[in-house]
Amino acid sequence: MKLEQISLSVGSQTLIENVELFIEAGKVTSLMGASGSGKSTLLSYISGTLNHKIAGSGRILVNGQEVQDLPAERRKIGLLFQDALLFPHLNVGENLGFGLSSAVEKPHRRKKIQEALERAQLTGIYDKNPVTLSGGERSRVALMRTLLAEPDALLLDEPFSRLDEQIKQSFREFVFETAMEKNIPVLMVTHDIQDTQVAQSMSGGPVFMLEQQQIKPLGNDDMTQTNTRRVQ
Template sequence: MTGLELRRIGLAIGGTTLIRDLSLTIPPRAIVTVMGPSGSGKSSLLAYIGGYLAPAFAASGRVLLNGADITRLPPHRRRAGILFQDALLFPHMSVGANLGFGLRPGGSRAERRARIAAALREAELEGFADRDPATLSGGQRARVALMRTLLSEPAVLLLDEPFARLDADLRQRFRQFVFDHARARDLPMLLVTHDAADAAAAGGPLVRLPHG
């Protein structure tokens, strides 16, 4: 089975059950959206998939990626890329160095520079390698964050409300930019949001979490 598969995921904290017996399958290039109010467990679900769920949570269920059970693997071995609300670029690094941080180990210096340059072209940011991230617009920062994630060669893309801080016009354009680039790499996508417009744009199955 290729893609992301969740089998009977359960999440609870402090005696409160947030998610119970959630199962879903996301094939390559597809998007499943999880919606719910703050505190319903949306971001915690992504944290469980990515392997960085806080110890305070009780969790159960299995996570499979391209047929392999990754439930017990450390985060760096799961190949789960994630985008957050904030771009989270390193302020002490140039744009190019931020992108280079996403590259997996290996390859010559020239090969790594070529991959960074290609990512900048793909993001329509040619010539920005030496720029300070603080000089970028919100949309430019978001594109750099996406390309850094994609350079790590993930096998799934987790989207933790990455469009929430953008204005309406930019949100629509960046949302399509993310979906198009992930689909070009055959990635399954799991989007969590409280915005119905995000769910409509994703166009795939919708899961609603009731708790808040």
């Protein structure tokens, strides 16, 4: 996935100006920066869910094809938030079904969903209500729903920030391993230095900092000098 000359603004305030970024397939590219710097807004622009009050311009190329003028549902870009957005009136299997293409015939839908649950080590929860699941289980269900849609790129918006430490470690590794296995380009927004360190060690993906409207590479020395665990 490639971003070319991306600019975002709210009224007279410029958030991002003429940004260029390449996200390599099978690697997790990390993006850090202060709150309000425009990180999540950038993800919204890429995914096609940008608020109408925000002006955006620039090219988004996925597998060499421009997608910035396509509606969100046709971009084939998955987006995973820190909150697992599941429908409480549907069971887990029905929630996962929303990720499947309508071209998948009914007899095969349940099989695909069951296979996804097995990969996420969630066997036996197909008929459960999402509200009865733990935070880690809900997060894994949300991820598998995103992956069932077979996205060509994946965006992560602080997906681990509300998980307790033990669940966070295992789920984070699961997300990265899954993306690497499927050779999906991943752009992750995070405040957590540990997220970037794990992403680097597992996938070899680079780390960038969004500041002063620009995206700049963050080297190992820069990360070492960051003596707080979260970038405020």
